[in-house]
Amino acid sequence: MIxxxxxxxxxxxxxxxxxxxxxxxSGTAAAGAAGSGSFGSLLNDKIGALNDMQNSAADxxxxxxxxxxxxxxxxxxxxxxxxLAMQLAVQVRNKAVDAYQELMRMxx
Amino acid sequence: xxxxDALSISSTGMSAERLRMDxxxxxxxxxxxxxxxxxxxxxxxxxVLEQAGPSFGQVLGGVRVAGxxxxxxxxxRVYDPGHPDADKQGYVTLPNVNPVNEMxxxxxxxxxxxxxxxxxxxxxxxxxxxxxxxx
Numbered sequence: 503m504i505x506x507x508x509x510x511x512x513x514x515x516x517x518x519x520x521x522x523x524x525x526x527x528s529g530t531a532a533a534g535a536a537g538s539g540s541f542g543s544l545l546n547d548k549i550g551a552l553n554d555m556q557n558s559a560a561d562x563x564x565x566x567x568x569x570x571x572x573x574x575x576x577x578x579x580x581x582x583x584x585x586l587a588m589q590l591a592v593q594v595r596n597k598a599v600d601a602y603q604e605l606m607r608m609x610x
Numbered sequence: 611x612x613x614x615d616a617l618s619i620s621s622t623g624m625s626a627e628r629l630r631m632d633x634x635x636x637x638x639x640x641x642x643x644x645x646x647x648x649x650x651x652x653x654x655x656x657x658v659l660e661q662a663g664p665s666f667g668q669v670l671g672g673v674r675v676a677g678x679x680x681x682x683x684x685x686x687r688v689y690d691p692g693h694p695d696a697d698k699q700g701y702v703t704l705p706n707v708n709p710v711n712e713m714x715x716x717x718x719x720x721x722x723x724x725x726x727x728x729x730x731x732x733x734x735x736x737x738x739x740x741x742x743x744x745x
Binding site: 574578579589594 | 613614617618620621624625628726730734737738741744745
């Protein structure tokens with residue numbers, strides 16, 4: 503029920519994204535135009551991974567409720583991982599919305 | 611090193627302690643059992659733990675149960691001629707389970723489980739506190 507692969511890839515790719523953006527500041531405009539490296543596609547991947555975690559948490563909760571789950575600890579871990587990943591995603595979204603509103607309020 | 615490795619590792623620890631608890635309950639329940647499918651009295655069971663190898667993308671893997679083994683120490687012999695399983699001399703062979711040892715093991719497993727729960731909630735608090743920086 504635990505899905506360490508999706509959790510770890512989520513973590514790794516966030517790290518890679520952070521380090522890469524530091525070293526590649528000169529090529530940001532070119533990378534933004536390209537499809538694979540853009541912030542939009544990265545965000546899309548992450549939201550897909552988040553959705554997978556939410557689905558596995560829902561499956562684990564259902565297994566616990568119907569009495570099929572034998573290990574309570576792994577159910578709790580799956581649900582907690584999904585909840586924490588959702589908190590992180592909400593914070594990232596808040597930052598993006600704040601940046602957008604800041605731009606909209608700008609006096610030209 | 612993933613974001614949630616600490617949670618997964620604590621989860622393996624909680625599973626292992628829970629299995630220890632199960633085996634101790636089995637030992638206590640069979641403390642006076644004189645008949646088993648293999649013949650002879652019940653033998654005390656013990657859990658053997660080993661460090662789990664890391665799965666893909668992880669550095670640490672937590673703990674894993676290597677197996678459940680039988681305690682080979684000699685059984686207790688008690689004089690009780692009225693017992694149906696007494697031998698010719700009137701002695702009954704009882705399991706090598708000492709309830710006092712089992713109770714101490716039970717407390718150890720319980721405290722170990724609590725320690726894993728505490729580690730897990732500490733990891734969760736660290737993550738939440740880090741997210742608070744963004745607010």
